[in-house]
Amino acid sequence: MEFDRVIRERFSVRKFKDEEVSDELLTKILEAGRLAPTAKNIQPQKIYVVKSKSGLEKIDKASPCRYNAPVCLIVAADKSIAWSKGDDSTYEIDASIVATHMMLEATNVGVDNIWIKMFDREVLKKEFELDQNIEPVCLMPLGYKTDDCTPSPMHSSRKSLAETVEYR
Numbered sequence: 001m002e003f004d005r006v007i008r009e010r011f012s013v014r015k016f017k018d019e020e021v022s023d024e025l026l027t028k029i030l031e032a033g034r035l036a037p038t039a040k041n042i043q044p045q046k047i048y049v050v051k052s053k054s055g056l057e058k059i060d061k062a063s064p065c066r067y068n069a070p071v072c073l074i075v076a077a078d079k080s081i082a083w084s085k086g087d088d089s090t091y092e093i094d095a096s097i098v099a100t101h102m103m104l105e106a107t108n109v110g111v112d113n114i115w116i117k118m119f120d121r122e123v124l125k126k127e128f129e130l131d132q133n134i135e136p137v138c139l140m141p142l143g144y145k146t147d148d149c150t151p152s153p154m155h156s157s158r159k160s161l162a163e164t165v166e167y168r
Contacts, residue, residue: 006107011151013112016069016143025109026071029142032105033075033098039083039090045098046134048074058127059139063119069141074124075099080133095137103140112145 001009026049033047050059050072059072066072075095082091099115106113116139124136 001108006104010104010107011155012114013145013149014067014114015146015149016067016112016141017146018068018070019144021071021111021142025111028109029102029106029111033102036098036101038094038097042081042083044077044082044091045095046076046078048076048128050074061127062124063116063139065116065118066141067114069143071142073102073140073142074128074136075138075140076130076134076136078133079135091135092137099138099140106142111142113140113142115140
């Protein structure tokens with residue numbers, strides 16, 4: 001798909017079919033995240049691919065927003081290795097860039113998705129026994145939208161460039 005179409009046609013899917021995502025497509029999505037830029041190329045991201053019934057039940061304990069997706073990525077970062085200076089760390093930024101690359105590649109290969117920030121971080125860390133240095137940044141349910149799934153009413157509402165950009 002042309003990049004222009006990817007960024008214009010992608011929307012957050014909140015209703016997924018019970019249809020598996022092939023390992024081939026999942027690998028392409030994960031590879032896009034692997035290639036994403038991170039501060040000083042430290043690559044502190046940790047991506048957990050959750051596909052099993054028990055794993056998806058754990059996701060559901062931490063968030064009501066999986067929307068029946070058959071795959072959910074936990075996009076996290078290792079705070080102990082992310083670039084930092086004083087109290088400032090890039091772990092959330094790095095993981096967010098990785099997540100964005102994967103989200104756009106998912107759309108590119110025809111896999112619908114949504115970025116979820118609404119989850120209980122402590123529940124997620126406990127359920128998946130994540131090391132104390134691993135911080136989940138977002139969940140990314142992946143799959144195929146149902147036939148009656150449409151973008152949210154606010155999806156096409158965009159401010160003009162004049163409202164968001166200033167030249168100095």
